[in-house]
Amino acid sequence: MEEIKLKVKNFVVGNFLFGNADGLDDDTSFLEAGILDSTGVMEVVAFLEQQFGVRVDDDELTPENLDSISSIGAFVSRKLQA
Amino acid sequence: MCGIAGIVNFAAAEDKLPLLRRMLAQLQHRGPDAGGIFARGAAGLAHARLSIIDLSGGGQPIHNEDRSVWVTFNGEIFNYPDVREGLEARGHRFYTRTDTEVLVHLYEEEGEKMFRHLNGQFSFAIWDEQRRRMLFGRDRMGIRPLFYHASAGRIVFGSEIKALFADPSIPRRLDGQTLSDVFSCWSPIGERTAFEDIRSLPPGHFAVFDERGLVIRAFWRLRFPDAAESERLAERPFESWLEEVNDLVYDATRIRLRADVPVGAYLSGGLDSTFTTALVKRHFNNRLSTFSVAFSDQRFDESAFQREAVAALGTAHRECRCTDSDIGRIFPRVVWHAETPILRTAPAPMFLLSRLVRSADYKVVLTGEGADEIFAGYNIFKEDRVRRFWARRPDSKLRPLLVARLYPYIFGGPNSKSQSFVQGFFKRHLSRTASPVYSHLLRWENTGHLKGFLGAEINAANGGLEAFIERFTALLPPEHNEWHPLSRAQFIEIQLFLANYLLSSQGDRMAMAHSVEGRYPFLDYRVVELAARMPPRYRLNGLKEKFVLKKAAAGVVPAQIVDRPKQPYRAPIGRCFFGNPTPPYVEELLSERALRQTGCFDVPQVVRFIEKCRRQEGSLQAERENMALVGILSIQLLDHLFIRQQPVAQLESAAADDAAGRGSGVEIAVMP
Numbered sequence: 001m002e003e004i005k006l007k008v009k010n011f012v013v014g015n016f017l018f019g020n021a022d023g024l025d026d027d028t029s030f031l032e033a034g035i036l037d038s039t040g041v042m043e044v045v046a047f048l049e050q051q052f053g054v055r056v057d058d059d060e061l062t063p064e065n066l067d068s069i070s071s072i073g074a075f076v077s078r079k080l081q082a
Numbered sequence: 083m084c085g086i087a088g089i090v091n092f093a094a095a096e097d098k099l100p101l102l103r104r105m106l107a108q109l110q111h112r113g114p115d116a117g118g119i120f121a122r123g124a125a126g127l128a129h130a131r132l133s134i135i136d137l138s139g140g141g142q143p144i145h146n147e148d149r150s151v152w153v154t155f156n157g158e159i160f161n162y163p164d165v166r167e168g169l170e171a172r173g174h175r176f177y178t179r180t181d182t183e184v185l186v187h188l189y190e191e192e193g194e195k196m197f198r199h200l201n202g203q204f205s206f207a208i209w210d211e212q213r214r215r216m217l218f219g220r221d222r223m224g225i226r227p228l229f230y231h232a233s234a235g236r237i238v239f240g241s242e243i244k245a246l247f248a249d250p251s252i253p254r255r256l257d258g259q260t261l262s263d264v265f266s267c268w269s270p271i272g273e274r275t276a277f278e279d280i281r282s283l284p285p286g287h288f289a290v291f292d293e294r295g296l297v298i299r300a301f302w303r304l305r306f307p308d309a310a311e312s313e314r315l316a317e318r319p320f321e322s323w324l325e326e327v328n329d330l331v332y333d334a335t336r337i338r339l340r341a342d343v344p345v346g347a348y349l350s351g352g353l354d355s356t357f358t359t360a361l362v363k364r365h366f367n368n369r370l371s372t373f374s375v376a377f378s379d380q381r382f383d384e385s386a387f388q389r390e391a392v393a394a395l396g397t398a399h400r401e402c403r404c405t406d407s408d409i410g411r412i413f414p415r416v417v418w419h420a421e422t423p424i425l426r427t428a429p430a431p432m433f434l435l436s437r438l439v440r441s442a443d444y445k446v447v448l449t450g451e452g453a454d455e456i457f458a459g460y461n462i463f464k465e466d467r468v469r470r471f472w473a474r475r476p477d478s479k480l481r482p483l484l485v486a487r488l489y490p491y492i493f494g495g496p497n498s499k500s501q502s503f504v505q506g507f508f509k510r511h512l513s514r515t516a517s518p519v520y521s522h523l524l525r526w527e528n529t530g531h532l533k534g535f536l537g538a539e540i541n542a543a544n545g546g547l548e549a550f551i552e553r554f555t556a557l558l559p560p561e562h563n564e565w566h567p568l569s570r571a572q573f574i575e576i577q578l579f580l581a582n583y584l585l586s587s588q589g590d591r592m593a594m595a596h597s598v599e600g601r602y603p604f605l606d607y608r609v610v611e612l613a614a615r616m617p618p619r620y621r622l623n624g625l626k627e628k629f630v631l632k633k634a635a636a637g638v639v640p641a642q643i644v645d646r647p648k649q650p651y652r653a654p655i656g657r658c659f660f661g662n663p664t665p666p667y668v669e670e671l672l673s674e675r676a677l678r679q680t681g682c683f684d685v686p687q688v689v690r691f692i693e694k695c696r697r698q699e700g701s702l703q704a705e706r707e708n709m710a711l712v713g714i715l716s717i718q719l720l721d722h723l724f725i726r727q728q729p730v731a732q733l734e735s736a737a738a739d740d741a742a743g744r745g746s747g748v749e750i751a752v753m754p
Contacts, residue, residue, distance in 0.1 A: 018534075018691045018694070019687055019690045037705065061502060063503060
């Protein structure tokens with residue numbers, strides 16, 4: 001789980017924050033903090049599918065699953081265990 | 083339609099001719115047909131002419147009977163025959179047939195009260211030799227531009243900022259607040275421009291410059307009715323409003339055909355331009371020429387609708403097809419003309435369109451611009467309405483579904499995968515309905531994330547979203563928050579977007595780049611005032627936009643065009659600048675060295691973003707990243723073109739076919 005979160009964090013910092021991780025912790029809401037908008041989330045999904053070999057279904061595309069590093073960590077762990 | 087420039091210097095004797103000539107040279111694209119200069123005493127006026135009315139006798143500057151009042155004028159006074167008649171009745175003698183000449187005589191009669199008599203699109207400067215003062219005026223909606231730099235006892239002004247920069251004493255510095263504001267709301271706000279200490283005279287304002295200094299006042303403001311007045315107006319039946327819309331749009335179109343050269347029309351394939359085109363074709367000119375832009379990228383292309391309109395109306399139509407690499411190639415010249423940072427490439431196709439018009443030997447076109455602002459055509463007005471509806475029941479599952487329906491072109495429609503993220507996004511600030519800027523909060527906040535690319539110094543000086551809201555709210559009239567929410571949202575959109583982006587970066591500057599004058603029937607102040615006065619439900623009915631206008635158009639526009647869902651005018655971005663191929667100037671201007679030199683950016687952050695653009699060959703999914711790319715690149719271009727004075731031709735990758743200056747052999751008449 002920690003490893004997943006670290007990879008996700010590196011992706012978000014590199015790809016959306018362009019290196020500036022100020023104010024980003026594991027529970028920061030991507031939407032609240034304006035890190036992602038609804039167009040950006042598709043990039044996250046593509047990354048998860050490619051990096052972890054999981055498949056994200058349409059009905060799983062919710063803020064509950066994907067709106068912070070922690071929630072993605074938990075979501076991906078669940079998927080990998082399933 | 084023309085370019086104007088001038089100087090007043092009360093502080094010192096100054097040989098004005100050399101500077102006036104240099105200023106004119108910078109404005110030649112606006113007026114390639116002739117040039118004129120007046121210089122005497124403290125004042126100098128210059129004029130680059132595009133001949134449209136009184137082709138042989140309309141040379142400017144123009145004077146009154148005893149040559150004590152002189153004007154340099156850009157634009158059109160559409161009601162000049164009526165004004166002239168009144169002035170002749172009062173004994174004024176005219177030596178031309180121009181609309182320009184009414185200005186000097188009207189000034190003699192009315193002084194700064196003259197503006198209420200004018201229906202037009204104008205910016206001008208009138209020098210009153212006896213009272214030793216210059217009067218400046220700019221039309222109500224801000225269709226024509228006027229920029230100035232004032233210092234103690236001296237003012238330099240012009241239609242474009244590049245003319246002001248012909249004066250080496252004028253500072254050349256990018257304005258940090260404007261960079262910050264553009265990265266919030268897309269345009270500079272109030273009187274600001276991209277450059278420090280260079281100001282724009284606001285729409286509907288006049289200014290007087292005399293030995294005591296510069297005084298600026300409004301002569302017209304857009305007003306919406308308050309609650310009491312709305313109640314009274316609500317009694318008037320819809321049919322009566324509809325009839326007045328029909329009458330005024332007809333008349334506004336009619337008087338905009340006044341010209342001694344043929345008038346063409348832009349045809350976007352949407353309702354607004356099809357409506358005015360249909361009116362012209364049916365009532366005034368059966369052999370009308372129309373022009374449109376088509377995109378090779380299908381996501382942006384509207385040519386199918388344009389062809390439908392052409393087939394139904396029977397106009398002689400020409401179109402130019404715009405590719406991604408066209409936009410990348412001409413972008414330096416687009417920014418040279420726009421003179422401001424932009425977040426969209428949408429001006430670029432308009433630049434190509436005006437070139438097409440000019441190559442077909444047209445100088446004047448009608449356009450449908452403005453109808454979306456005054457008759458509430460934009461999605462942001464619906465978004466405001468839906469969010470207010472949702473805010474009354476924030477836990478509703480159904481109400482937010484309306485939001486995604488508004489933006490199918492961004493979010494892929496109501497069944498799109500990212501649906502619940504869309505909702506999460508639009509739920510931000512849902513409860514702040516009391517804010518005067520509620521309609522625009524989300525957009526500003528989302529755009530405002532671009533400020534992460536600006537340097538720490540600029541961000542510290544200008545603050546975040548709340549600081550921007552405070553700055554902008556200070557510009558609103560006190561009664562703004564008593565208006566209907568739709569009127570509030572429309573006022574903000576007009577205040578921010580119309581004069582400072584749409585009519586300038588996408589309008590005047592792109593058309594005048596090829597000496598073409600746009601005319602805007604929907605921005606006739608009588609139409610604007612009528613739309614503002616009518617009950618809001620006749621503008622936005624439920625979620626049906628431009629309700630009354632669609633009814634009005636139904637008689638003359640094909641039904642499939644009236645009924646089609648509105649498609650916002652947009653142009654491609656990322657792929658224009660990367661991998662397709664990447665123009666050399668893009669590599670040069672977005673290099674770490676060049677970014678550092680400008681001194682406006684968080685350089686490591688921008689460098690990493692540009693690496694992503696390069697890696698993905700410009701395929702950027704997020705809207706915000708597309709805006710960031712255009713914003714950063716346009717700031718770099720401004721820095722190179724205006725601060726470092728690198729010639730635009732040097733930056734253009736391929737030799738742009740219109741790079742060669744036009745009209746270099748124009749004769750300049752020096753008066754008196």
